[in-house]
Amino acid sequence: MSQKKISIRIDGALVDAREGQTILQAAREGGKTIPTLCDLDGITPVGGCRICMVEVEGIDRALPACTSPVQEGMSVKTTTPRLTQHRRLTVELLLVERNHICAVCVSNGHCELQTMATNLGVSTVRLAYNFPKLETDLSHPKYVLDHNRCILCTRCVRVCAELEGAHVWNLFSRGINTRLTADLNGKWGDSKGCTGCGKCVQACPTGALSEKGRAVEEMVKQNERISALAQRRGAEA
Amino acid sequence: MQTLEQPRLDIGEQAFVDQVIADRKGRPGALLGILEAVQEHHPNKYLPMATLDYIASKTGVPLSRVFSVATFYSLFNLKPQGDNTICICRGTACHTRGSRNLLQSARLSLGLGLDDISEEDKILLTTSDGKFTVRTVACFGQCALAPVVEVNQKIRGHVNERTLQREIETIERESE
Numbered sequence: 309m310s311q312k313k314i315s316i317r318i319d320g321a322l323v324d325a326r327e328g329q330t331i332l333q334a335a336r337e338g339g340k341t342i343p344t345l346c347d348l349d350g351i352t353p354v355g356g357c358r359i360c361m362v363e364v365e366g367i368d369r370a371l372p373a374c375t376s377p378v379q380e381g382m383s384v385k386t387t388t389p390r391l392t393q394h395r396r397l398t399v400e401l402l403l404v405e406r407n408h409i410c411a412v413c414v415s416n417g418h419c420e421l422q423t424m425a426t427n428l429g430v431s432t433v434r435l436a437y438n439f440p441k442l443e444t445d446l447s448h449p450k451y452v453l454d455h456n457r458c459i460l461c462t463r464c465v466r467v468c469a470e471l472e473g474a475h476v477w478n479l480f481s482r483g484i485n486t487r488l489t490a491d492l493n494g495k496w497g498d499s500k501g502c503t504g505c506g507k508c509v510q511a512c513p514t515g516a517l518s519e520k521g522r523a524v525e526e527m528v529k530q531n532e533r534i535s536a537l538a539q540r541r542g543a544e545a
Numbered sequence: 546m547q548t549l550e551q552p553r554l555d556i557g558e559q560a561f562v563d564q565v566i567a568d569r570k571g572r573p574g575a576l577l578g579i580l581e582a583v584q585e586h587h588p589n590k591y592l593p594m595a596t597l598d599y600i601a602s603k604t605g606v607p608l609s610r611v612f613s614v615a616t617f618y619s620l621f622n623l624k625p626q627g628d629n630t631i632c633i634c635r636g637t638a639c640h641t642r643g644s645r646n647l648l649q650s651a652r653l654s655l656g657l658g659l660d661d662i663s664e665e666d667k668i669l670l671t672t673s674d675g676k677f678t679v680r681t682v683a684c685f686g687q688c689a690l691a692p693v694v695e696v697n698q699k700i701r702g703h704v705n706e707r708t709l710q711r712e713i714e715t716i717e718r719e720s721e
Contacts, residue, residue, distance in 0.1 A: 465609075469607075475607030475608075475609060475610065476607075476609060477609055478607070478609030478610050478612065478613040479613055480609075480612050480613045480616040480617070481616045481617070482616075482617050485667075489609055489612060489613070490609065491607075491608040491609050491612070492594055492597055492598060492601075492608050492609075492611070492612045493612055501607070501608070
């Protein structure tokens with residue numbers, strides 16, 4: 309590897325990084341944790357969830373760690389009162405946007421959104437719930453899509469496009485009306501491109517995509533297998 | 546919600562779409578131009594699902610991506626348009642200058658009723674005779690002229706209910 313070595317400070321500690329890495333990658337290699345929701349190791353970061361925001365010395369606004377490249381002499385703070393407040397609000401907004409009812413969710417206890425809320429101490433939300441009327445797509449023989457639990461992280465979109473190459477998923481419309489769609493807003497089960505591999509299900513951080521036949525708390529996602537697969541693919545290439 | 550409708554494109558339409566795609570082959574971001582040209586070609590200025598399906602299969606762009614692009618931009622319509630389009634801006638600046646009243650008066654005077662007024666969703670309503678379509682957009686970028694209404698691709702600024710009414714009457718008179 310001829311990449312230039314860079315050393316940055318994360319929460320005061322010196323961390324070695326390579327040129328071209330993101331703050332998040334450098335932090336992970338250096339044993340530091342930055343909370344994330346939309347990021348999944350091995351697939352392209354999008355900077356969509358805004359949970360991984362960090363403060364960089366000399367820059368007023370917070371930066372997303374997953375898409376900001378490291379620079380020599382950077383000093384990064386991962387937890388400050390401002391960032392915690394920001395992360396809490398982000399999680400609260402995600403919770404009010406759809407109908408996240410943990411008690412009846414297949415992913416209860418194994419949900420990244422729920423874990424994030426717990427870790428940040430979000431036990432209640434300060435905003436009015438949106439209560440959108442959303443559908444559940446049961447048309448696929450093996451899997452279920454429940455829009456009520458989707459946080460639009462686009463992990464499924466990216467996994468399907470980058471690892472499976474099927475390009476079944478995408479988001480459509482915009483703003484608060486944004487939804488996940490299979491093909492031309494058809495039923496998932498009717499999608500000709502879907503191979504039924506289930507990578508999107510394993511990558512999904514919440515119970516939005518799950519395996520059929522799972523009861524409450526039974527859906528445990530294995531997104532480390534997605535990352536492992538991505539790593540193997542990277543090594544082969 | 547739109548679902549995939551089955552009827553295929555007729556041969557003439559197919560040939561036109563093929564030509565449009567061929568003209569833009571290899572250009573990055575060609576999809577936007579293709580969608581725009583195809584929509585402009587359609588007599589009702591919209592993109593039927595069968596067309597989107599055909600474009601996706603010819604360009605190799607995933608179906609989900611075509612749908613994503615076509616629904617993200619308010620320029621693209623997935624429902625047939627009337628002969629005349631009245632597009633009312635519902636952006637913040639226009640809203641504060643009374644664009645909701647404009648929308649309501651346009652709907653009332655064209656007999657579109659005020660049912661299902663959903664504030665969040667963008668509205669697209671066509672009269673039953675197919676003469677007028679009333680729709681909303683988020684912003685034209687002409688906030689200094691608020692409230693802004695686009696009547697048949699022409700931007701009108703500082704519109705009030707009376708001038709909007711006059712525009713509609715002019716169109717009605719001309720089409721007779």
